[in-house]
Amino acid sequence: MTGDVTKSRIYGRLDCRAALSALARGGPYASHRVFFADEAVAVSAGYRPCAVCMPEAYSAWKGRRTG
Template sequence: MLGPDGFYWSVEPGTLGGHSRQKVYGRLDCPVALSLIRRGKFKVEYRVFFKDAGTAKACGYRPCGACLRDEYRHWKRSG
């Protein structure tokens, strides 16, 4: 998982996934992310995991527009 201070290992599983290059986080079952992974368009070495949305935001990540639409719209309006 990724914490506010950088990468670290955790025995606690992440509840959200993200892409470290794009700085986007979303649900682990995001259909867009899963499709990109299956087609080889999403490099899994850039995949990161977060405990919760607060941690992802503290790390500078934004919500996914596909699987977290309401959060994405709020982020977009407040940006």
């Protein structure tokens, strides 16, 4: 399962160190977080992969956007 933040439209793993760090800092991050059943649903909703916890998927996404 994947989780995300609606403002940046990034999806990633629930154990992502960047997301956990943002949660620990507090602020509005937690209130903007949404959850998806799987990666396909996140992609169809217009979200992109997290570069921190999903570097391979992010590289592929970035390559499709620039190439």
